[in-house]
Structure formats: C-alpha cells, structure tokens
Amino acid sequence: MQLVHNRYFFILLVCAFFSPALYAQMSITGRVVDPTNAQPIFGASLLISGTNRGTTANEKGQFELSVAEGDQLQVSAVGYQTQTIRIKASTQTLTVELESSNTALNEVIVSGYATPQTIQRTAGSVGLVTSRDIQRTNGIHLQNFVNLIPGVRVEMRTVAAGNRIVIRGYGNQTNFNGVGYKAYLNDIPLTDGDGTTFLDDVDYTTLSRVEVLKGPASSSYGNALGGVVNLYTERAPGGKTSISQQVMVGSYGLFRTNTSIKTGSDNTSLNINYGHQKYDGFRIHGGSKKDFLTITSDTYLSRKRSMSVFVGYTNSYDLLSGQVDSVNLRVHPDTAEVAYLLNNASIKTESARIGLCHNYQFTDRFSNKTTLFVGGQVIDQPFAAGVNKTNKFKFGGRTVFSYTDEYSRLRPTLSIGAEFLKNFNFAKGYGLANGILGALRSDLEIQAMQYNIFAQAGIQVAPKLTLLAGAGLNYVEYGITDMRASSTTPAYVNASGYNRFKPVLTPRGALSYQLTNAISFYASVSEGYSAPATNQVVIAQTGVVNYNLRPELGVSYEIGSKGRLLNQALTYEIAYFTMAVTDKLIPQNFPASGNQPAYTLTTNAGKVQHNGIEVALQYAYRPTTGALALVRSFVSYTYSDFYYKDYKSDNNGDARTINFTGKKESGIAPNLLNAGFDLEVRPGFYLNATMMYVDKMPITLANDHYADAYTLLNGKVGYRSALGNHVNLDLYVGSDNMLSSTYSSLIFLNLPNPANNRPLFFNPAPKITVYSGAALKYTF
Template sequence: MKETFENRPIRNIIVIQLTKYGFKILFLDFILTSMRVLFLISLFCLCTAHAQNPIEKDSITQLDEVILLDALKKKNATGITPSEVISAKTFQNYSPVSMVSAINQIPGVFIFSGALNTNRITVRGIGARTLFGTDKLRMYYEDIPVTDGSGFSSIEQYDLENLSQIEIIKGPKGTSYGSNLGGAIILSPKEALGKSTNFSNNFTAGSFGLLKNNLSFNHYDGELRLGFQYGHMETDGYRQNSNFERDGMLLNASFQLNDKNKISLLANHIDFRAQIPSSLGATAFAEDPQQATFTWRVSQGFEDNNSTLVGLSYAHKFNEKFENSTSIFYNYLDKTEAAPFGILNEITKGFGFRTRFSGAFSLLEKNADYTFGAELFKDEYDWDRFKNLWEENNGNGSVKGEYVSRNKEFRSQWNAFGTLLLPFSSKFSAQFGLNINQTQYDYRDLFNSGAENKSADRNFKAILLPSLNLEYAFSENQIVYANLSRGFSNPTLEETLTPDGVVNPDIAQETGTNYELGTNLSLDEGRFTINLAIYQMNIKNLLVGERIDEDQFVGKNAGKTSHRGLEIGLNYTWTISENFQLSPFVNFTLTDHNFVEFVDKENDFSGNQLTGVPKQRRTAGIQLHLFENFYWNTTHSHVSEIPLTDASNLFSEPYTIFNTRMGYLKKLSEKFTIGVDFGINNVLDKVYAQSVLINTRGFGGGEPRYFYPGDKRNFYGSIRLGYKL
C-alpha cells in the first residue's frame, strides 16, 4: 500500500490544526532519526570534550567566518518589509558547486534544477508554470537589477562562493524592488570583515570529474574597500552530454571620499559552456536516468553563455536624516544554444539607472522613515535562429545552417516607488508603499518583408501597486506582522505572440493581491527562533503557456488561481559546553494552490491543484561545531508529489534526499590557516526527478518528457588556504 500522510504511524508526525484556515500540517517523521543521531553524537563529543582547548577566533578561519558573517547579516528590504536572509551558516550545509540547495532551505521558495545551467525559481507557486528559466520576480546584485527586459533572471550566472548572503522577499510586498508577484532576490558579494586584508583559495574536487577553484582577495582600511574573486569550475556531469565549464571574475570596490560621499564599482563577468542532456520520458527515466535524450546526445546539444555586468554607484549624505544612492549600470549577454531542432543566437545589451532617497522626520516625538526613488531599465534583444545540420555532420554534433528567422526587440521598463514608515508607538508601526510600473515591448521582424513582416509593439498601461505592512513588537525579539500588497507579472515575449508569430494585443499582465500574517520570535535568550507565515494570494489573468511545437510556445490569459500556504522555520542553538555546540533546524512548507477558474478550450480545470507545485516540502538538519575547528552538518530534504498536468491525472514521485558535509581547520600561524572539507550528496543514492516539466507533449511519436533526473550519490572534498596580512 502506498504510504500517505494519513496512514503514517502517529508517532512519526506532528499534527497542527489551524481551523480558521483549514490547514493541517503533517510532518517531521525525520525527528526520530535526528534524535537518535543527536544522542550518539552527543555521547561521543561529551566523552572527548575535555581533550582540547578552544582555539582563538580569527577572521580568516572558515568556521569563525561563518559565525561572523551570519551575525553581520543585513536586510536590504525597506523598513519593516518582511524578508528572509541566508548567509554563510546556511551555505556551509551544502556543496559550493551551486546555490540551489541553500536557497531551497528557505520555506516557500523552491528551485527546480534540471542541470547547473537549467534552473527555475518558484516563490509560493509563482513561476511554476514557466517551463524553462526564471521569471515573475526581480533579481538584484547589490542595488543593481540583473533581470532582463522580458522579466527573466539567471541565478546560474553567479558563484555561491562569491556571495556573503542572499535575501529573498517573498511575494509583491517589496515595493522598492519591483512588486513582482514572485517577489525579489537580492545577492550581496563578499567583503572584508572589519579592517583587514585577506587572501584565500578554496579548491574542490569530486565525483563526475568535478574541479572547482575560487581565489579571493578582500581588503578594507576604513576608506578603500576592495574585493576580487576569480573562479573556475568544470565537471563531466552525472548524465550523458552534461559537461559544464565556467570561468568568472567579480570586482567589488568602494571608496569613502569623505564623511558624506562614497563611490562604488561592481563588475561581474561569467563565461560558461554547458552541454544539455534535456528531459526524459517516464520509460527512459525508469530504465536509465543517466542517459541523455537521444537527439540531444547525438546532436551534442549545448549552451554557450558569455555575460558581463558593470555598475557604478554614488552615495551622498545630505545630512543626518537625508541621503541618496544612485547607480548606473550596463549588462551584456552573448548566448548560443544548439538544440536538435535549431540553433539560437542571442545578444542582449541592457542599461539603466536606479536612484533611491531615504530620510526621516519627527512625528509624535519619534522618527518616521521614508524612501522614494525610481528605476529605469532598457535593453535591446537580438535573436537569430538557424537550421541545425547535425544529421549531415558525420556524428560530430551541431553545425549551423541557413537562417530560419532574424528578430530584434527593444524593451523598456520603469518603476517609481515610495514608502513611508510611521511608528505610532514604541511597539506598533505601519509602513505604506506604492510602486508604479510601466512596460513596453517593440518587436521587429528582420527576416520577412512586405505583408509577411510581423513587426509590432506592445505597450502595457501603467499599473499602480500599493502595499501595507503592519508590525507589532511585544519585545525586541518577538514580533508579529501583517501584509497587504498588490503585484503583477509581465508576459514574456513568446507569451505576447500568437501561433502565427504576430503580437497579441489582447494579452494582459497577471495581477494579484497578497494577504499575509507572520511572526518572528526569538526565545530562550536568542537560542530558539520561530518564523511563521500564513499567506493567501489571489491571481487573475493567469498567463498560460501552450507548447505548439518542440521549440515554440504561445501564451494566453486563462483564468484565476488561489495560492494559500503555511511556512514554518524553527532553529535552535544548543551550547552544550564551551567546546561543543549543536544547531538543529526544521523548515516546512505546506501549500494549497488551486485553479479557481481555468477553462482551456473544451477542458474545465477549475478546482484542480496548481500544476508544478508540491503540496509539501521539508528541510531539516543538524549543525555541529566542536572545539571551533571541526563541524559536521547533516540535512535532509523532502518534496511531495507534484502534479504534471492541468487535469491532475499525472504526478511525480515524492522523494527524500540526505546530504552531509564536515570540515576541519588548523591555524598554522598568526597569518596562515588551512581547512579541509568533505561532503556527500544524496547519501542514500535515491533515484529522483530534481526538476519536472508540466503539460509537455510527445513529438515525432515519442512519449512526453517530464523528468530531469537528479544526481546519484556523489562525493566532494575541498582544501582551503587563508592568509591574513
């Protein structure tokens, strides 16, 4: 009999009933196993705790960097806007190869990862219907937008080892960051800790021919802050035709001109080439998940990606209560994707500026804070399609044939925003926000002429996006909050076109309203933290992408969806002795996402579960620190079944994955430190689908290909050298 949450033994679950919202949380069968492991670890460590003395903390040692960086987490979200920040302590749970697992530890956020270069970020179900890539949210590197003009973001372009933290605003409540339905992701690069000059080099080797090296230099002397990172990674990959190679450089510099003025420079360059194994049908997935799809393997399908981001920022402090930060930026992307059915060349050139003023004024003997600003982004997107003559290339893979199409699109988007934070008392505050967005697409057909030319433009009316955040603090560490906000999502280029390739003037933006209640509680002198959120988001003009050919999609507005969910994060820090610390944690997501109204031709899917969204996700783990020079972190992640069709007649299999990582460091002198790490991914060697496609169709007599297999059990080890001037 298939095990369900209803027929599991009662000792393996904790049941929480929230009658008002109709939520029933059934989770934590991991707890019993964790307690047994915890007992054995505790017994071993308590028996050996007297054998060593604690080492002195040093800013270049790996474990102490984790502690310091975690304590220095900062929120970019304005005022009391709820957001979640993860940094070194979370990063240390997982391999340095990808940030996917670290982000997946956040309740309500899930990345479907088909490969290192194929990721789809979903936030509370938003973005789950996008087949390839991430849209419906805004992504920023520092204060610079890195989402393109059509709304797509590429998390795979950034190296986890170059980041100090990742902040996620879930839902449209981030007024200063675009008010997109999926929210915003803000990446922050590493910086020197205090006044110091440090060099470090981290070399990682592992299964599937993995080699990764990250060289880092960070300096701060009170005026000049300079950070430079260079990284190289290569791997053969678990599956056939899945080689991946990436080089990247990051320069992050700032100079404090005087007490009132600071100038900053951010430059990031990434060059990667990735083979594409593509998705598998159910039969191929069951027989051999390591195989690549036949046509992608024999054509040696790949993606070649070269991107550069440059931003210059200037900050000026007018007085103690009023300041401004302004950035100008330019990004460039040159991408080639060779698929069996054609070769796509893309060049995207974008530029823009962002300015934000912030200040305060006295109100009822308290300071009221405000921000206002604007963001303008323009880009030019050129894409050409060619025939792929791989069948005529004697088994040597893809080769470019004649033109199939030539296209250009000019895209522009601007946001104006403002917030006002009013402290009505020492405990109660309200923040009012308003974002105004306007988007325009100008499409040019450069291939056809005369009557066949399909050039057209699409202007969306300016949309007003208000938000309201309320916060009540019982104490400094015990806070409840509420949010009411409106958000939107633009259709992508392909969704604005009809099957004939003509711009559809009737396609509309998705819009939605978010309702949210939550708590941030810190108990037991800060050792125990509880984060809980209950939300409902109602979306209308749902954008539905229909696949009409193997490489062609069109969109339409097809109804309404309801996104309801519960998110829980529990963390406890247990200092058993001066030399021994345990930190268990549990993050849990329960969703109830459904089509409210969805009629597609003759099919009525109203009431069905939203496609591509698991009802439950759970991440739990134990972090152990011993004598400040040894750590051992073990995590597990559970994902429930996922509906693969709008009819809810086909589901993926649920899975549970265990990962573990441990490390040891040695201080060789006052200046030199060496550290080693070892990790295992998928400890129990589970066969599972790490990403899925929805509503896919079979072409050429083949079965529909829904599944991207996850990696089998694999190992990695790192050695880290640090030097402090």
Template structure:
C-alpha cells in the first residue's frame, strides 16, 4: 500500500517531565473493593496506567489499551456499528455484537446492562487515569455475567487550570479532533473533554462519525469526604455496518462489504446520555461509598434480513430494530477494618441495584420494492431487566498469609410486555437466582515471591437478545437456564531483581448449561442450554525496566477451551472435544519502549494470535493465525506555559493480511472480519497551562 507521511516540525523548547520510576506494588481496588497492593491479592489483576494505555495511540478504542493483559483478547472489528469484541479466558467470545460475559465499569458505574450486554464505546479514553483488569474466580463478586472485570477510572481535575487541543489524521480518511480543559485545588476539580472522530473505514461501507462529551466535577467538602459528578454523551449517527464475509469473499477482496450490507444499507444510530454521582466518606469506624447513575440510550439499527423471509414468517420481528432504553442504578458499600493486634481483618458489605427498561419496536426493512427503509411494524413490546444483589467480602491479613472470601446473591429478573398481539403474545417473566461464593489465599514465601490459590463459582444469565428468539416459533425463551461455572486458579507473583516483575497463573473453568446456538436463520439465532465446557490455561506477564531508557512488557496466554459433552446444534452433532469457537489457543504480546531523551520516546509492539475456529463443529475454515507489528514515536517540547506534542505511528508495519475478528456461528457463513493493511497515523497537540 502506498501512503504519504506528513512532515512534523519540532518546536524548540524544554524537556519532558522526569520518567516515572518503576514500581512493583501498584495499588488496585478491583476484586477486593478496597485499595490494596495487587502483589498481595490471591487472584489475577492487572493495572494499566494512562501513559501505557494511551501515549502514542489514537485514543479511540479500548482495544488499544488491553494488549498487555494476558487472558484478555480484545479484537477491533473495524466495524463501529457492532463495537469491540472482548473476551476474558473465553467468556464473551461468542458475542456477535457488543461485549457480554465481562463486567464493564467506569468510575464504578456499569457499562453493562443488567442482562450482561455491554458497550465499551461510551467510555472516554482521553480522560483516563487507569484501567484495572480482573480475571478468574473473584470476578464473580461483581455479579452475574462477570467472567472477567474491566474497570476504568477517569482522573480528577487538579493543579493549575489548563486547556488543550489535539488533532490527528490517519489512513482511510480518518481524522480526530479533541478540545479539553481541566484543573483543580484542594476544594474542587473539574475536567471537560469533547472529541469528534470520523472515518471512511478500511472496508467498504464501514464509515463512522462519533462525537463524545465528558464532564466531571469533583468536590472535597472536608478532609473526610469526596463527591464526584459526571456527565457523558455519545452521538453516533448512521454508522455503516459492512457485516462479515464468507471465506470466498475474503479471498476475492479483503476490503469488501457483504453484498447484503450494500443491498439493505445496513447501519446503526446510537444516542447515549448518562449522569453519575459518586460519594465517599471516611468515618472513625470505616468508609462509606455510594454510586448513583441514570441515563438513556436510543438505538436504530437497519439489518439485512431478506424481504421474503419476513413476508412468509408472521412471527418474524422485522429487519429494523428501534428501541429507547432508560436505565438507572445505585451501589452502596461499607468498608470496615478491624485491628486484631497481629492481624488485620477488613469486611466489605454492599448492595447493587440496576434496572433498565426498553421501549422496543421492530419494523420491516422495506417499503414495496425499496429496501433499507423503515416499513410496517412487526414488534412492539416493553422489556425490563432488574438486578438486585447483596454481597459480603472479607480480607484477613495475618503476616505473610492473606485470606480472601466473598459471597454474593445474584438475582436477575426479566419481564416482557408484548403489545403486538397479531402474531401471538410473548408476554411473561423469568427470574434467575444464584449464590456465588469465592475463596482465596496468598502466602509470601519470601519478600520477592508470593504464591496464591483461589476458587469460585459464577453464573451467566442469558441476555435479552439470546432470550428473545429462543422459544418456540421465535418466541421469548423463558425456559433458558443460566450457565453456571466453577473456577480454580493457582499462581505466583515474583520480583526478579530490582526492576522486573513476573506473574504466572494456571486456571481451570468447568461450565454447565453453556449457552450455545441451537439454530440460526433469517438473521436470528436461537439459543439452548446444551453443553458442558472445560477451559484450562496458563497466563504469563513479565514487566522489566531493562535500563534507564529501555522498558519491556511481555504477555502470553495459552488456553485449551473445549466442549466436554456432546450436543446438537443446527441439526448437527457437536462432539465432545471440539474447540469453543472465537477463542485463540495461544496469544503473545510484546512491547519494547525506548526513551533516550526526555523529549523523545519510541516503541514497537508485536502481537501473535493463533487460529480461531468460527463455529461449533470446527469444520468451517478457521481464521488463520497472524503476527502484527506496530511502531510509534512521540515528541514533546515546552515553551513557557505551552506544551507541544507530535505523534507518528504505523500499524501493521509489515503489511500483513489477516482476519482481525470473527462472528461466531453466523448462519450465513459470513464469519470473517478482515483487519486493515499497513496504516499510518499522525497527530499533534498543544496545551496551555495558566499560572
């Protein structure tokens, strides 16, 4: 591919700030719910600070930040109509759109609906302070549908006020502009961020325009309390959906859209608004934390379901999805520590309540012979999902030994009020209840070596979309059961010399009543509880400050994910031993960052991913393995109150052809979503700080 690099003129000035020293004991709260050293906790949790997550990167997709976390597979579909595809130890791999099976949180507010379906696009990476990623048994302390937890935290405005402007240009007519202001003192802080992103997309019919706004006000009423109020918005209008390709179409043209996508002009519009309030107060006896949130989400999506299929199936709900969601929730917890002389006991008790209500319609995607337009009504219903979950956690520190335990009661209720009765009444309700206990222990064999073990049970309820067509004649599948799992993990955390750290984890996950596709036709998949699965794997993470100017990260995952029981899908026998689709057996990530001068840094990162099976029988063409390399360089100068920065980045440096993600079990065989060729990116920004 031919491309042109824009010259960057470096402005004279002073140096960057001093390098951050290497630290082993990064503080996290995910998993334990109180601030603790990740080194001591008996489970796998990684912290990614803003510099590592965003520096020299476009700042558009969460997948940019998660490569260094073992066990997590974050695939950019190159399709903004369907969001990212993220899985954690295999949880979430079957999601055809959005993110499921993983709990997404931003400043304590769920980005996942109570049914477990979530979207990462609503979070603003520009305001990121850190990301914490939890895998393994203790993810279940965050409720149902939490095979893993990704928790993002925005920074508080602090220091002298400053304003900044950034702009970038990239391949495929991609551009982004950001304007921001922030600042604060010991009484209050603020941050305001507005960004505009647009692209024609690598593939045909994959253009998108995203406008994001985030504002946060932090108040410190006294030395013992903190109050944060935030507002976020996402406007995403007429985002094109190129859909997946068959293997024959991939061989013919990697950049093509599916013919049906062009025929029906498949597209999606999202308008998302959210308000959140976080309050924390310390008392002599403990700490009180409370989170309240509320918002609306409007989605209109045009699909490519065939006209004749809708005309000949009275129970078909049409090819246009139109819903308006209102959601709200509250989370309260009390954290109290007891000094027992030679030990410290910390108890956390809390209650999470989340509710969403969808006013949902379905329409035909044709009028007469005109396709891709809103036609007659085929679905009209109200869907409500409510989750109410009390929990208690305990952490007991006894010298070299650290014990953790938790118990959560998960209750998720679905209620459907069908108001389109000409094709039958799908009204009804179903409630899922499950206790999920967790236990863990870590022991310091030496000041530089901790070993740990943990166990837990988890539950994964069906989502609204999986319930919607899984009953008889595409009715609501009230008979579906939740999938339940039992997880084991053992591992070690070690300091290697003065500037390196190692994390190693071995895990096994056994799941009963796994939700799998029973049949797929006409753009609709029916699900069933038909399988037992087993996932065994190993994760390795290595970080090292090789010298004053050179830093390295390495993450490796190997997982054997198979069905451990025969079942039938789409009329075919799926035998025990078949591999679960969408889960790579091996993933390797490496990064080498070099900063020889205080005003200049550069890094190269590499990613290897083994082949991906695309459906349960493992007979369709697997997406081949691939290896990619990316390179970036960043420059920074200061001139008085002004700070300038410039970035040059090249992705897929060796111009490899590859399948970036797959659509598991697609009924039309359109499993494959190609990734982009070699692509360039240039950006520049300026910041002014007031006295």
C-alpha cells in the first residue's frame, strides 16, 4: 500500500512540474503568403523548433497549430527563404510572409496573367530576380542583377542615372528613358500616361524582387510589346523589430548609406528606409548625389482583407558628360563634351509618389485587388544645346476582380479589370549656349492619358492541359496646349491640339501542358502595341508637335518549357519566340543648322522581325551536414535574330529616302551569355561571381558602325553571421568589371554621320572598380 501511495505522489509531482507548460499551450490560426502579391503559399511547412510537431498550410495558405509562448516556429516552402517566428502570449492569428529564394525559382508565385501562379505553371516566359540575387552585387546598379535574365538588358547613361530596360529588343527606341514596356513598383505604375518609363527616382537597394514578363503576353497590363517589369521593395519580417545601418565605399568616390527601421507584429509590418548616395564618377563632370526615403507598410486586417501602403521621395542630381566617339572610347573614356561642360549639363530631379493597395477576398473563389496612386516630379535638365524644365503631376489606379475554382473539374480562372493613368506635364524649353540662357523655344501643357479594360480566363480542358485566353482594349490620348505667344515669332505656328489614337484591341491565347509535377510545356500567341511617347510626339527643341504618329503593332508566337530535374536540384527554362512588328517608329536625326538646334523627328515607316531563343539553367546543391551550406551555378543564353523587314529612313518615298530592309536591327547584340557561381559556408563566409558576355552589335540603321563585343566579370566575397541573439553582421568586399573591359553602358543609336565620320555614340563605363561595406542589424 505504501508503494502505491508513493507512486501516486510521484505522478502528482510530475504533473505539477509540467503543468505550466500544459497550461501555456494555445491554438493559433494563420496563413502563409507571398508578400509581393499576398498570394497563399500552398504546402508551406510549419515546424516548432526542437520538436516533431508541426503542420502544413492548405491550398489557401491557412493553418492551425497548437503552440506555447516562446516557441520558435520555423516556416519554409520550396522556392522561398525559411523564416523563424517567436510565439508571443498575445498571438492568436499569425500572417507569415516568405521572401523568395534564388533556388527552385519555378515554384515562386508571380503575378501578371489570369491569376497569380507559380512560374512553372505560367504559360509565358518570366524572368525573376530575388533578394539573394540582388545581394550578390552592391545593389546600386540595376544592370548587375537584372541583366542575368535571358532576353533582358538594362543600360545606363551615367554611373547612377539614365536607366532604360530593353526586353526582347524593345525599350531602346529613344536615347532617353524607356518606351515599349510598362513598369510597376509595388503595383504602382512607374510608366507615365504617355508610355515613357522614368526609373531614376527608384532606390534599387531597397528591392526584394524583380519580375519581368517578356513580350506582349499579359492582357492585364495592356499588352506592351516589350513586356512588363514588376519591382517590389523589402518588407519587414513578422514578429520582429530591428534597426540596421549599412555603409558602402568604393572607387571614384562611391559612398552609400542605408538606415532602416523595420517592425512587424503578428499581422502588420512597417519598413522605413533612408538612403544617401554620392558618386564622383570616373568621367569629367560625371558626379551624382541622391537621397531616398522609402516607407512601406502591410496590414492584414482579417482573413479577407489586407492593405499595403507605399510612400517614396527622391532628390537627385546627376551631372552629364555627354558622349564620345569610338576613338575616345578606347583612348580617353574619362573625357566630356565641351558643350556639356559649358552648359553644366545635368539632370536634377525631385520626385514623390504615394500608393495604396487593397486586397479583398469576398469568398474562397472571388477576390479583388485595387491600387490607387498619386505622384509628381520636377525635372531640370540643361544639355548641350538648351535646357528643358518639366513639372509632372500624375495619378491613376488599377483594379482586378478574380475568380478561381480549384475544386471544379475544369478548374476555371477568370480576371476582369481596368487601369487608368493620366499625366499633367508642364514643359518649357529654352536655348542655352555657354551657360547663358537663350530664347523660349517651347511652352507646352501636355495631358497624356492611357486607360485599358481587360479580361483573361483559363480552363483545364484535360487533366494536364489548360487553355487560356484574354484580351485588352487600350486607349491613348494626348491633349496639348501651346502657351507660347505667337506674336513673339511671326513665323511661329501654335502647336495646340488634341489627338486620340484609335483604340487597340490586343488578344492573347495560350496552352499549358503539365507533363509531370516537375515539367511543363506551353505555347502562346499574343498581340501587343507600343504607343508613341511624349518625346516622340513633341519635338521640344523646335516646339513642333507631331500628330500623325500611330502606335506600333506586333504579333508574337512563343513556345517553351520549364522544369525541375535531378531531385529538383536542376531547374531549366527554354523559350523560342517570333514577332513581326508593323508601323515601327523610326527616329530621324537632324543636325543643328543656323539658329535651329539639333532635333529628332519620329515617323511610322518600318516593319521589323524579331526571332529569338532564350535558355536558363540553374543547379543548386544544399548539403544538410558539413561545412558547405550552398553550391549554386547558373547560366543563361540569348540568341536574337532581329532585322528590318521593310524599313526606310522616312515615308516620303522620294530620292532622299534610304531603304534599310534586310539590315540587322541596331542596338541588339545577336548573342548574350551570362553565368554565375555562388558558394556559402556554414560559418558565414560566402562567394559570388558572375560573368556577362555581350556580342558585337550594329548601332546604326545602315549597319556601318558597330559596338565591339565585351565581357564583364564581377565578384563579391563576405562574411555574414549572427553575433548573439540580437546582432547580425555582414562584411563584404567586391569588384565590378574585373577584366577592365572597354565598353559603353548606353549607346546613342542611329546618329547621323558628321563630316569626320565619327559620331558621338558612346557613354563609357568605368574600368575595374572595387567596393567594400558593412551592414549591422540589431533585432529587439
């Protein structure tokens, strides 16, 4: 009997000892989502550290789990970075945002088609850059990480400004900014109502992801001929508050700092970042100074509602050195044009934008996403022969209603939406010579507007075969008021007027075949368009408005395959496309004559043919034990057979008209090859290296001038580790253009030949540069 009593007493002691843990157990619910598009991550794994207890998120990303205060919850999914969250006593519902990794990219969810879908199941070619890819570089220069995507090229006029993106041959039709594609930042349109994309007010160091939809494949964005670029900024991780400071120094006076505060609760996050950047530049009169303020906030109001806010402010001042000829590109790349020096040529920009994005899940199948934004820019740009002063005010929004039924046999998807963009541009142009302000040349008030309605749908016509179709109806309008007094110049003709381009209907159809869970094939046909931009409609140097232009039109055919092999360690993507473009806009350059400055007149006079092959391979090995944490190699290749099918210097048809039919399209390298290697060691050391090869390419319509081929080799080594429970440190040193290759970061295309037959095409990029930096983060 005494033994029985002792046994009961022992059991009571055990129960009393463990009772606090038992009482602390609580049930929480939540969801796992992709922060860039708020889409659920199906199959995400949730595991309590040090135990075998966990669960898996369902098709809606939702989960329920029994936890205790202080538990460390590890959340992971294929294609995403693992996140650890500490459970608090107040935790009842939890929203976990997983950032995409740079391995198993085919499993990352992207936007842009009928409904958000993984890259592998998307019937189109999508390029993706993740935060880990951006960290492979110094983060300042967009081209160092975006140019690794096959079919995509980023070019820069200066060391820190003048970015233009070329996607499958589109984006370099003008020598300033970008046209032919559309760009968005956190779903806020960056592209103006006139189709021009200005990127100098974006802080690339705050980006966490870049998605590129190549070709006119997405009706929901207006079927731009080049495609769509979606930029997304960093989010604050849930359940943590941190303060971080980054400092970077480098060649030619590079100095960059980032100061950020991130705080995240169970269902909200806030990220505030201030960035300061100074660059002397390697060319005479090539300095740059920039200040950025970026604020992002995400709030998950309930299971049905979420809202994100973006606030951005930029103040930048970039000096311009002008262009050099082929001789000085090799011999004196650091020189500047005299006229640029005398006029203190530069781009001074002050920019602000605010955007609000709201997601609402009406039912399990029906949802809406609406974005509204407002912004403004003040641009002061003296150049070699004048000065342009522009004030922009822009606003707009987009809304998309989506329906998805994953439980139906046909698995139908449907999205219907609209987008609206409008600009009020107040643009003045003056003569400028030797720094002395001249006469007023133009004084225009421009109202540019784009709007489109669209619909996309998909059904699973067979167990592995999905049919998709969509269409967009696109409108472009210009209203121009000429404020220049006609009496000032007797021969002057007032340029006021209004033009509404004929609406463009852009249909799309596609088939997707899922051979296995890891391999898919697709085929698509789509029509796209590219409207003339303001700088093509308005000739600021002469004050003339060109009302006779028409949008470019093109039909693209594409086939491709994506997949994961060798136990998901090897991923691949291959695509072939062919696109014929009509009404191609041709810039005609006219040299200065008398009191008339140099100017460019654009006309519809061409047809071009684009044929291309894009291939991307990646192998990632992640050992579970040992010193090595990651060994990753990748390669991408682009072949471009682009030529003028029916292309003339103008549409006059007289003796002065030059026929360029059969010539290779200028500004397009026939071969691009990129490769890279990443190595991570568990103590925290890492090594990143990339190689980019750009083939020789024609840079004039007549193919009588070429840019030489070049190879860029970039590398970075560092140490990244946690110092205790609260401090994280990252130390690194890197180098760009380690081979000291001679090349131009942006080329002015199709310039007329001067008397010495040495046009000023080239904007030289620096030889080998080095940089080093440190990032220190304290987590509360």
